[in-house]
Amino acid sequence: xxxxxxxxxxxxxxxxxxxxxxxxxxxxxxxxxxxxxxxxxxxxxxxxxxxxxxxxxxxxxxxxxxxxxxxxxxxxxxxxxxxxxxxxxxxxxxxxxxxxxxxxxxxxxxxxxxxxxxxxxxxxxxxxxxxxxxxxxxxxxxxxxxxxxxxxxxxxxxxxxxxxxxxxxxxxxxxxxxxxxxxxxxxxxxxxxxxxxxx
Numbered sequence: 001x002x003x004x005x006x007x008x009x010x011x012x013x014x015x016x017x018x019x020x021x022x023x024x025x026x027x028x029x030x031x032x033x034x035x036x037x038x039x040x041x042x043x044x045x046x047x048x049x050x051x052x053x054x055x056x057x058x059x060x061x062x063x064x065x066x067x068x069x070x071x072x073x074x075x076x077x078x079x080x081x082x083x084x085x086x087x088x089x090x091x092x093x094x095x096x097x098x099x100x101x102x103x104x105x106x107x108x109x110x111x112x113x114x115x116x117x118x119x120x121x122x123x124x125x126x127x128x129x130x131x132x133x134x135x136x137x138x139x140x141x142x143x144x145x146x147x148x149x150x151x152x153x154x155x156x157x158x159x160x161x162x163x164x165x166x167x168x169x170x171x172x173x174x175x176x177x178x179x180x181x182x183x184x185x186x187x188x189x190x191x192x193x194x195x196x197x198x199x
Contacts, residue, residue, distance in 0.1 A: 001134075001137050001139060001143065003143065003146055006143060006146050006147040006150055007146075007150045009130060009134075009147060009150070009151070010147065010150030010151040010152075010153065010154040010155075011150075011154050013048055013052070013126065013127055013130065013151055013154070013155065014048070014151075014154040014155045014157070014158035014159075015158070016123040016126075016188050016192075017044045017048065017120075017123045017124075017155050017158050017159050017162070018158035018159070018161065018162040019162065019184050019188055020044075020119050020122075020123050020162070020184075020188070021040070021041075021044065021110070021158065021159040021160075021161075021162030021163045021166065022162040022163070022165055022166040022169070022184065023166060023184050024040070024109070024110035024119070024162075024163060024166060025110075025162060025163040025164060025165060025166020025167040025168075025169070026166040026167070026169055027109065027166075028109075028110070028111070028163075028166070028167055031167065032110075032111060032163075036111055037160070037163065039116075040110050040111075040116060040159060040163060041155075041156045041157075041159035041160045041163070042156065043116050043117065043120050044119075044120050044123065044124075044155050044156065044158075044159040045151075045152045045153075045155040045156035045159065046120075046152070047117075047120035047121060047123075047124040047127075048120075048123070048124045048127050048151050048152070048155040049127075049148050049151045049152040049155070050124075051124045051125065051127040051128045051131065052124075052127040052128070052130055052131040052134070052147070052148065052151050053131060053148055054128060054131060055127065055128040055129060055130060055131020055132040055133075055134070055135070056131040056132070056134050056135045056144060057131075057135075058128075058131070058132060058135070059132065059135040071125075071126075071192050071193050071195070071196035071197070072193070073122075073125055074122050074123075074125040074126065074189065074192045074193075075189045075190070075192055075193040076189075077118055077119075077121065077122035077189075079186060079189045082183070082184070082186035082187075082188075082189060083186060086183060086186065110163070122189075123188075125192075126192065127151070134147060
């Protein structure tokens with residue numbers, strides 16, 4: 001496997017993180033401070049890289065077990081969060097009510113550690129299988145380091161861009177950004193499930 005292919009793996013794994021960060025940005029009423037922004041994109045990047053590394057360390061021995069359930073776990077987490085957002089949006093919650101930092105029940109609030117970790121896990125579960133597949137091709141340590149760094153950098157960048165882009169988009173959506181955000185998360189969950197069941 002070439003270095004370019006390893007960089008492409010890093011890019012391919014960051015798209016779900018971008019979409020989830022975009023959703024979080026849409027529902028964010030206030031601009032996060034520098035520390036909050038860093039915490040968000042570092043959490044996504046560390047989970048993505050960490051689960052890839054964990055998959056590589058596990059090697060081929062657990063591949064069959066993980067492959068059978070990873071898509072169901074990601075699908076369930078994303079449906080739980082995205083479905084809750086859709087229901088809240090359809091019921092007519094105002095943006096000031098449902099997306100404000102102070103609201104404790106907003107499932108899309110990336111400023112809340114629990115929500116952030118759930119979404120980071122949901123978007124990183126595929127990385128576990130990718131890590132196991134990397135173990136199958138017997139990469140050198142140097143190439144593993146390049147793969148992990150590319151996954152970390154591209155995921156962090158995607159999260160940062162998605163978060164800021166979502167904030168700009170949220171300002172133009174009026175009072176129902178949760179419907180769009182929920183639809184995005186549900187779509188990602190369905191995509192992950194279909195990719196594994198069909199292919």
